């Protein structure tokens with residue numbers, strides 16, 4: 407038999423990665439459910455034709471035998487996620503949370519202070535105007551939720567690496583953790599925190615971030631699945647102690663890359 411050499415197929419990378427995740431040994435796999443991991447689910451997410459998906463499946467059979475080096479290639483934290491045009495934005499962009507939209511926390515911006523703690527030189531809290539004065543960045547990227555939908559949106563704010571630089575974060579530490587106004591919490595690896603597309607965002611589609619999308623701020627990472635992107639962030643900390651996350655602690659994969 408010919409040895410199987412996985413090679414990069416000409417198909418939508420995101421749809422591929424969702425299923426590659428299934429093939430890799432991921433604890434979250436049971437909880438994500440079969441819904442998005444079927445051919446039909448893939449077709450729904452990506453609008454791919456069945457023939458494309460067939461080639462995805464064939465590829466995945468091969469990928470399921472891969473080793474760590476291929477996994478490292480798939481989740482390379484320096485890889486850039488695709489960006490999109492204004493015309494491709496999903497309207498209206500969906501709301502999601504572990505509660506209904508009308509229960510989303512309403513944060514008072516006027517006396518808001520972002521807390522900073524852990525392995526940083528400067529723990530001074532930040533007001534919203536101070537945060538808005540940081541160097542600007544904007545991106546139109548795809549948000550992928552494991553519940554079976556994805557949507558393209560436009561977020562604006564500051565590169566998270568700029569924020570980490572200003573607070574004197576120990577960037578040799580392993581994790582950055584987030585606490586949220588709705589008691590959600592998350593944490594990410596330092597390479598992702600420093601990734602050029604990881605933004606601390608204050609706007610959605612050119613307007614102040616509305617309550618439903620996480621006012622006063624959302625950490626937006628197009629290299630991570632939806633649940634890794636915390637909204638209503640109230641505290642950021644740098645640590646070497648694994649902080650977990652709201653869904654991660656219920657079995658979702660911690661890396662959560664897309």
Ligand SMILES: Nc1nc2c(c(=O)[nH]1)N[C@H]1C(S)=C(S)[C@@H](COP(=O)(O)O)O[C@H]1N2
Pocket residue numbers: 499500501502503504505550551552586587588590591618619620632633634635636637638639
């Ligand atoms: N604080 C907070 N952040 C959160 C969540 C949440 O419930 N609370 N849900 C996560 C999930 S599962 C998704 S898909 C996205 C939804 O973001 P959106 O409402 O802007 O679409 O937020 C993520 N961040």
Ligand SMILES: [Mo]
Pocket residue numbers: 502550551552553632633
């Ligand atoms: Mo999600």
